[in-house]
Amino acid sequence: MNTIQILDKKFALSIPEVEIQAAVRKVAEAINHDIANTNPLFICVLNGAFMFAGDLMKSINFPCEITFVKLSSYEGFTTTGNVKEVIGLSESVVGRNVVVVEDIVDTGITMERILSSLKTKGANEIRVATFLQKPDALQRDITIDYVAMRIPNDFIVGYGLDYDGYGRNLKDIYTVVEE
Ligand code: 5GP
Numbered sequence: 001m002n003t004i005q006i007l008d009k010k011f012a013l014s015i016p017e018v019e020i021q022a023a024v025r026k027v028a029e030a031i032n033h034d035i036a037n038t039n040p041l042f043i044c045v046l047n048g049a050f051m052f053a054g055d056l057m058k059s060i061n062f063p064c065e066i067t068f069v070k071l072s073s074y075e076g077f078t079t080t081g082n083v084k085e086v087i088g089l090s091e092s093v094v095g096r097n098v099v100v101v102e103d104i105v106d107t108g109i110t111m112e113r114i115l116s117s118l119k120t121k122g123a124n125e126i127r128v129a130t131f132l133q134k135p136d137a138l139q140r141d142i143t144i145d146y147v148a149m150r151i152p153n154d155f156i157v158g159y160g161l162d163y164d165g166y167g168r169n170l171k172d173i174y175t176v177v178e179e
């Protein structure tokens with residue numbers, strides 16, 4: 001019971017929808033408290049953050065804009081591997097207060113790249129709201145302003161997060177079952 005199969009792997013229910021929704025509402029309340037009247041631009045990082053951003057924005061109670069970006073990965077630019085660039089940001093962020101909306105911060109490498117890209121593009125105050133964080137995996141010195149839930153270093157799917165493209169539609173979070 002409460003176990004699902006996605007492609008070749010089994011996943012067990014780990015965070016039910018009610019807990020997710022309560023945690024997302026708490027983040028929205030904190031954001032409402034902290035940055036109302038600063039006319040922020042929310043930047044949802046696709047694909048994973050689409051569900052978190054959708055629920056979060058329904059509880060944001062001040063005037064704001066939301067836009068969507070993707071990251072492109074390039075091989076071979078540096079000796080360390082992938083270089084990720086923020087693409088699709090059509091709005092100017094010059095002098096703008098922005099809130100990056102992410103699905104999960106794992107090592108923090110992706111978020112570090114996003115933050116440096118936004119700084120280069122001239123953003124003013126940059127805040128980060130992530131649905132999940134794996135604190136034990138963090139390798140970068142980045143500030144994460146809002147975290148809905150902290151989880152252990154296990155692979156999860158659901159609520160926007162995928163396994164090989166599948167599972168994003170699940171309303172609960174499932175953790176991989178090692179066999
Ligand atoms: P980071 O650059 O912080 O190491 O990784 C961030 C990205 O790794 C996330 O945006 C997500 O795509 C992926 N990721 C990290 N942990 C998980 C996980 O447990 N499940 C899924 N589906 N993706 C993950």
Ligand code: MG
Nearest residue numbers: 045048103104
């Ligand atoms: Mg992501």
